[in-house]
Structure formats: structure tokens, C-alpha cells
Amino acid sequence: MAFPLLRMQLSGPVAMRTMEGVVTIVQEGRFQLTDDDGVSHLFLLSHRAAVEPDQLPPLQHHQARVRVHYTPARNLIGFVAHSVERSEMPAA
Amino acid sequence: MDMPARAAEEPQSRLDRMIPNESELTAGVRIEPGKSYGFFTDTTLCIGCKACEVACKEWNNLPADNIGLTGQSYDNTGALSANSWRHVNFIEKAGACGVRDNTQAPFQSGWLMMSDVCKHCHNAPCLEACPTGALFRTEFDTVVVQQDICNGCGYCVPACPFGVVDLSELDGKAHKCTLCYDRLKGGLEPACAKACPTDSIQFGELEDLQERAEKRVAQLHELGAANAYLYGAPGSPGATGDLGHLNAFFLLTDRPETYNLPPAPTRAANRVAPSLGTGLAAMAGLALAAFAILSGRD
Amino acid sequence: MSERLASELGPQEQPRVPPSASQASAPGRSAHWDGPTYYGRPQLKAAPFNNWVVGAYIFIGGLSGAAALLSAIADRARGHEAAPVVRRGRFLSMLAPTLGTSLLIYDLHTPQRFYNMLRLVKGTSPMSLGSWILVSFSAFSALGTLAAEAARWMPRFPWLRRTARATQLPAAVAGAGMTTYTAALLSATSTPLWAAAPQSMAVRFGSSSLAAGAAALALGNTGRMGRTLDKVALLALAAELAATCVSHNTYRRTGVAPALNGEWGKVEKLGATGLGTLLPMGLYAVSLARGRSPMLSTLAGLATLAGSATLRVSIMAAGDESANRPDVSFRFTQPRNLPKRWFRR
Numbered sequence: 001m002a003f004p005l006l007r008m009q010l011s012g013p014v015a016m017r018t019m020e021g022v023v024t025i026v027q028e029g030r031f032q033l034t035d036d037d038g039v040s041h042l043f044l045l046s047h048r049a050a051v052e053p054d055q056l057p058p059l060q061h062h063q064a065r066v067r068v069h070y071t072p073a074r075n076l077i078g079f080v081a082h083s084v085e086r087s088e089m090p091a092a
Numbered sequence: 093m094d095m096p097a098r099a100a101e102e103p104q105s106r107l108d109r110m111i112p113n114e115s116e117l118t119a120g121v122r123i124e125p126g127k128s129y130g131f132f133t134d135t136t137l138c139i140g141c142k143a144c145e146v147a148c149k150e151w152n153n154l155p156a157d158n159i160g161l162t163g164q165s166y167d168n169t170g171a172l173s174a175n176s177w178r179h180v181n182f183i184e185k186a187g188a189c190g191v192r193d194n195t196q197a198p199f200q201s202g203w204l205m206m207s208d209v210c211k212h213c214h215n216a217p218c219l220e221a222c223p224t225g226a227l228f229r230t231e232f233d234t235v236v237v238q239q240d241i242c243n244g245c246g247y248c249v250p251a252c253p254f255g256v257v258d259l260s261e262l263d264g265k266a267h268k269c270t271l272c273y274d275r276l277k278g279g280l281e282p283a284c285a286k287a288c289p290t291d292s293i294q295f296g297e298l299e300d301l302q303e304r305a306e307k308r309v310a311q312l313h314e315l316g317a318a319n320a321y322l323y324g325a326p327g328s329p330g331a332t333g334d335l336g337h338l339n340a341f342f343l344l345t346d347r348p349e350t351y352n353l354p355p356a357p358t359r360a361a362n363r364v365a366p367s368l369g370t371g372l373a374a375m376a377g378l379a380l381a382a383f384a385i386l387s388g389r390d
Numbered sequence: 391m392s393e394r395l396a397s398e399l400g401p402q403e404q405p406r407v408p409p410s411a412s413q414a415s416a417p418g419r420s421a422h423w424d425g426p427t428y429y430g431r432p433q434l435k436a437a438p439f440n441n442w443v444v445g446a447y448i449f450i451g452g453l454s455g456a457a458a459l460l461s462a463i464a465d466r467a468r469g470h471e472a473a474p475v476v477r478r479g480r481f482l483s484m485l486a487p488t489l490g491t492s493l494l495i496y497d498l499h500t501p502q503r504f505y506n507m508l509r510l511v512k513g514t515s516p517m518s519l520g521s522w523i524l525v526s527f528s529a530f531s532a533l534g535t536l537a538a539e540a541a542r543w544m545p546r547f548p549w550l551r552r553t554a555r556a557t558q559l560p561a562a563v564a565g566a567g568m569t570t571y572t573a574a575l576l577s578a579t580s581t582p583l584w585a586a587a588p589q590s591m592a593v594r595f596g597s598s599s600l601a602a603g604a605a606a607l608a609l610g611n612t613g614r615m616g617r618t619l620d621k622v623a624l625l626a627l628a629a630e631l632a633a634t635c636v637s638h639n640t641y642r643r644t645g646v647a648p649a650l651n652g653e654w655g656k657v658e659k660l661g662a663t664g665l666g667t668l669l670p671m672g673l674y675a676v677s678l679a680r681g682r683s684p685m686l687s688t689l690a691g692l693a694t695l696a697g698s699a700t701l702r703v704s705i706m707a708a709g710d711e712s713a714n715r716p717d718v719s720f721r722f723t724q725p726r727n728l729p730k731r732w733f734r735r
Contacts, residue, residue: 027153028239029263042155047264047500053239073262078155080262164429171431181428220514221578223521224506243506244499246438247517250579250713255434264499333728352428354723360578361514363588367577371570371592378600378629379463382622387467
């Protein structure tokens with residue numbers, strides 16, 4: 001946003017991964033995503049994420065299906081989410 | 093199992109609706125805005141099960157952190173942090189040569205266990221330090237960090253005299269125990285107090301808790317545990333230095349330092365006026381002297 | 391995949407394993423604390439500031455503020471004779487709004503919300519008060535510098551010069567705030583080294599800034615202005631030395647002195663006090679005794695500037711160490727260190 005130079009320096013070599021699922025629990029800037037295999041994962045919103053914490057509760061109320069771009073976090077059983085966007089159910 | 097009498101009086105709960113005023117059933121206290129609530133943690137009842145840590149992580153959706161064993165008795169959490177808002181301390185009291193006494197004082201074992209948490213101080217230094225107003229006092233007299241406002245300046249972190257609030261490097265904001273603010277609003281007692289199997293963590297109105305705590309201390313003294321005392325009650329250790337009192341206070345049986353608590357913490361904001369005043373006065377004096385030097389003839 | 395996850399999951403550093411579990415009640419690391427600690431773990435949390443970034447801001451902010459203060463005084467005292475000094479002072483005072491503010495925003499962990507600092511004014515928070523001191527100082531400095539420079543290019547408009555003059559006093563007052571509020575900011579925490587001596591640290595920071603400001607204004611200046619500014623720097627350094635002695639005495643009395651036994655304590659002694667205070671004092675004294683030697687004066691000025699910057703960074707780092715050492719923080723938070731009744735509000 002305001003400091004693109006900083007972002008370039010900080011993104012580093014860690015590969016961004018993607019996961020799709022339903023938002024089931026939201027607390028502050030953290031949310032739980034249940035993927036299509038029924039496994040639940042915990043995400044923390046990165047401070048550079050385009051999503052603000054107050055945009056998460058509506059996703060949980062609607063049990064919205066989202067696609068999350070994330071990176072793993074050190075010493076933590078959880079992931080750091082960089083973007084959260086609504087996604088469609090795959091065709092059956 | 094028989095339904096408690098109070099539960100039978102309540103209207104039948106629907107599947108999609110929570111029990112109204114559930115805290116009256118589980119904690120014997122009705123939660124109303126405008127009253128002071130807190131924790132009384134009686135460490136003589138703690139069995140070190142860490143149900144409080146687990147319940148807190150579950151309810152608040154906190155990730156497991158500090159993975160691995162520390163080798164420090166059963167304490168593998170280590171300390172309160174941005175992702176650990178309840179932390180159980182374990183101290184094995186050693187006898188001579190590192191071997192535990194096998195003749196023990198009545199009532200108390202060779203173990204000290206205490207569930208540490210944010211103290212929700214009456215004159216909270218973190219709240220007084222926060223420049224954005226993210227830290228605020230709720231209608232239940234607790235201290236909460238508003239995540240929408242916090243910009244991660246980190247000033248609350250050194251301000252806390254108990255080393256509770258922490259800044260998360262990952263999401264860039266400060267975090268600490270909210271005394272389950274969202275549960276309080278729904279009439280439920282905090283998750284840790286509800287999960288505690290021995291009622292070591294007691295939730296309630298602050299005055300009731302303080303009364304109960306004093307009675308408990310008197311009872312323990314009668315039973316022979318003369319070293320029991322309150323930490324954080326008005327006038328006790330921990331509530332010193334103009335902090336007032338701690339909404340989450342403890343019953344301890346050893347020095348505070350053993351539990352990693354400061355014996356006489358102070359209110360940091362009391363240092364602002366002396367520091368700023370002396371500094372500005374000194375600058376005024378130096379400015380006058382500089383004027384004299386600059387305008388003098390050489 | 392699982393291998394990578396394992397390395398990702400591990401803690402950054404191996405947890406300290408004590409020789410036996412009963413080390414829970416082991417005595418502290420130093421001889422002056424014989425009470426228990428909790429496995430030697432810190433009792434407090436150190437400030438998450440980047441000491442280089444925030445230390446640089448404190449130095450730059452103090453320098454800017456002092457430059458504004460001194461140039462206003464010089465203008466009133468000397469008038470036209472001080473014009474080059476006043477001009478340099480205006481440019482120096484622009485360092486805080488530009489470089490200083492950038493450093494502060496960079497250190498925020500959610501920098502895109504930097505404007506939340508201006509949501510309120512909180513008298514108990516020196517960071518809140520300081521944000522407003524910085525904003526007002528920046529506004530007056532910027533306005534004054536713009537007006538003064540515009541007046542040079544467009545002498546037909548006397549109101550430009552008047553505006554520049556009118557901003558001098560408010561900028562000077564805010565500048566005085568800039569030199570010393572950062573000490574209050576560090577003191578209003580529970581970090582033992584910072585909380586132990588709030589008043590002497592404020593004088594130390596303020597006088598160090600004033601000396602740095604005088605040194606920066608005098609660099610390269612010959613003649614009477616240079617000489618008088620050197621005298622001001624010498625006076626400010628003397629005040630800093632006195633405050634340093636009071637500080638160190640207070641640290642010993644309250645039990646936080648061991649925090650200065652490490653690396654950063656040595657940097658503070660040698661860099662901040664030795665190189666930054668004693669050396670320039672000596673150089674200024676010799677220079678002035680010889681009717682102002684430009685070389686000695688310049689050396690003294692550079693040493694003052696280096697020392698002032700070193701002071702901030704070393705105090706911040708030593709403070710973090712005091713927070714991380716339970717033997718220091720427990721020794722500090724003993725009942726005998728509580729403020730006396732009359733001292734409390």
C-alpha cells in the first residue's frame with residue numbers, strides 16, 4: 001500500500017501456498033478454515049494482508065467459502081494468511 | 093444426571109440458542125454491564141491440568157506456539173505471549189541437595205502451580221501507555237486491545253509491570269487476555285474459569301471475590317498453612333505503587349518472585365510528570381543560559 | 391514435505407534446559423540478587439522497538455528540536471549576525487518532520503495505521519504527547535522554513551519574513567519538548583533501567599540534544615558565532631555530565647546497575663560518556679582557551695554528535711537487557727524501591 005519497497009524486501013523466498021475452504025471460527029485477526037477434506041486449519045492475518053480483521057466476522061456468519069493465500073509460520077501450528085477472497089464451489 | 097434446580101427454572105433452551113445467563117448456572121454470578129468482574133485464582137486448589145490453557149486457546153482460536161519441551165518441570169508454555177493468554181507455572185520445591193522433602197508441611201505439597209493471566213489492573217499501565225486508544229476499559233471493568241485500531245507501536249509491551257501483553261510479529265498487533273469479552277457479552281463466564289475442574293480459577297464480581305478470598309486465607313491460616321496470602325488484592329503485594337488493585341488476583345503460598353511475579357510493581361504513568369517536568373525545566377534553564385552566553389560580549 | 395514442516399515448526403532457538411527441575415528456585419545470575427527466579431526466565435517483556443531505528447529517531451528529533459531552540463535564541467540575541475546560523479537551524483529542524491517521522495512509521499508493526507497515533511491526546515502516555523509534540527514542531531518548522539526561504543526569493547512580500555519570525559517561538563518551545571520527551575517515554579514503562587531514574591535521564595537526554603544542536607550549528611562556523619556556540623555546547627555537556635553522574639548513582643541505589651555490566655553498558659560508558667561527553671568537553675575547553683581552534687572545535691562537535699547518538703542506542707539496548715534479566719527486575723521491584731508517599735500523585 002504505502003510502502004511497496006518494504007513489501008518487496010520483506011516477501012523473501014518463502015513460497016506462497018493456496019487453500020480453499022469454509023470459514024468456521026473467527027476471533028480478532030485469526031480464523032479457522034475447514035478444507036474440503038474436513039481438516040481444520042488455523043490462520044493469522046498478516047499485518048500486510050489486504051483484509052482487515054473486521055472483514056472476517058461476516059465471512060464466518062455466512063460460513064463463506066474462501067480461497068486463502070498463505071505462508072507457513074515458524075514455531076507455530078498455524079499459517080499466516082496474506083489474502084482471503086471468496087471462491088465458488090467446484091462443479092460436482 | 094439430575095438437572096440443577098436453577099437450570100430447571102430456566103425455559104427450555106432451543107438448539108440454536110445458547111442458555112441465557114449461563115454464568116448464573118456455572119459461576120453463580122449474573123453478568124451485567126457496569127459491574128466489575130475479575131478472577132480469583134486460588135493456587136492451593138490448582139492441580140496443574142492446564143485445562144485453562146487449552147480452553148483459552150480453543151475459545152480464542154489461538155495457535156499452538158512455543159513448540160517443543162522446555163525441560164522446566166511441566167511448564168512447556170514458558171510465558172504469556174501474543175498467542176498464549178493463560179500460562180500455568182510449575183515450581184517443584186526442592187529440599188536439601190535438590191531432593192524433594194518427604195516430610196512436608198500440613199496441607200501443602202512440594203508443588204507450586206499457578207495459572208498466570210493478564211491482571212486487568214485497575215490503573216492499567218498498558219492502557220495508560222497506549223497512544224492510539226486501542227487499549228480500552230470495557231463495561232465489565234476489564235482491559236481489552238481493540239484489534240481494528242492497534243498499529244503495533246509496541247509501547248504497551250514494556251509498560252506492563254507483569255510482562256503480559258505481547259506484540260505479534262506475524263500480524264503486527266498487540267494481544268492479551270480479553271477476559272473473554274465476547275463471552276461476557278453473551279452472559280457466559282470466561283472459558284478458563286468454566287473449564288477449571290477444581291474451581292481454582294473463580295470468576296465473579298470483584299467485591300464478592302475479594303471477600304471470598306479473605307475468608308479462604310483465614311481458613312488456610314487456621315489449617316496451618318501460615319504462608320498463604322493474597323497477591324493483587326487492595327493493599328497486598330502486587331497491588332502496590334498506585335496500581336490500585338488487580339481485577340485478576342491470586343492466593344499464593346510463597347514469595348511472588350518464585351511465581352515470576354514482581355513483589356512491588358509500580359504505575360508507570362506516575363513517572364511522566366516528574367520526567368517531563370524536570371526535562372523541560374532543565375531545558376528552560378539551559379536556554380536562558382544560552383541566551384546569556386549568546387548575547388554577552390566576548 | 392514433513393522434513394520441511396519439522397524445520398518450520400521448530401522454535402527459533404533451543405529452549406534453555408536447566409541441570410535439574412529444582413533449578414526453578416535457583417538463585418539469580420548475579421551476586422546482588424539472592425532470591426528465587428522462575429527458571430531464570432525474564433519477568434518482564436523488553437520493548438519490541440528496533441533500537442537502531444528508534445534510537446536514531448530520538449537523536450534526530452532531539453537535534454532538530456535543539457537546533458530550532460538555539461537558532462531562535464541566537465536570532466533574538468544577535469539579530470543579523472546570526473542569520474547564517476538561523477538559516478542552518480531551520481534546515482536542521484526539518485530533519486525531524488522528514489527523516490524522523492519516516493523512521494517512526496517504519497518501526498510500527500502495522501505502519502499503514504500510523505495515523506491512529508493522532509486519534510487522541512493522552513496525558514499518561516508520552517508516546518501520545520510526543521506524537522503531538524512532533525506534529526506541532528513539524529508544522530511550525532516547515533511553515534517557518536518555507537516562509538524564510540520564500541522570503542529570500544521574493545523580498546517584495548514582507549509578510550513572508552514576518553511569518554517566518556512568528557513561527558520561531560512556537561517551534562522553539564515544541565523543539566524543547568522534542569529534546570526531552572523521549573526520556574519520559576522510556577521512563578513511563580516498567581523496564582528497570584529506564585524507570586529507575588526518570589528525572590536525571592530527562593536532563594541527560596535534553597542536554598545531550600542541546601549540545602548536539604549547538605555542535606551542528608557551530609560546525610564550520612568561524613568568528614564570534616562559532617565561539618559562543620562552542621560555549622553553549624560546553625555548558626550543555628557539563629549539564630549532561632552532571633545528569634549522567636546522578637543517573638548512575640540512582641542506578642546503583644535502586645539495584646539496576648548490573649544491567650550496565652554487559653556490552654551495551656560498556657558502549658554507554660566509553661561511547662556516550664567518554665567519547666560523547668568527556669572528550670568534547672576537554673576539546674572545547676582547550677579550543678576556547680586558545681581563542682577557538684577550528685580543528686579542535688570541529689573534532690569536539692563531531693564527537694558530541696556521535697556521542698549523542700550512541701547515548702540513545704546504548705540506553706535503549708541496556709534497558710532491554712535490564713528487562714530480560716529477572717535478577718535486575720526483581721531487585722528493582724522490591725518494596726524498598728517504591729516511591730515515597732509525597733512523591734506520588
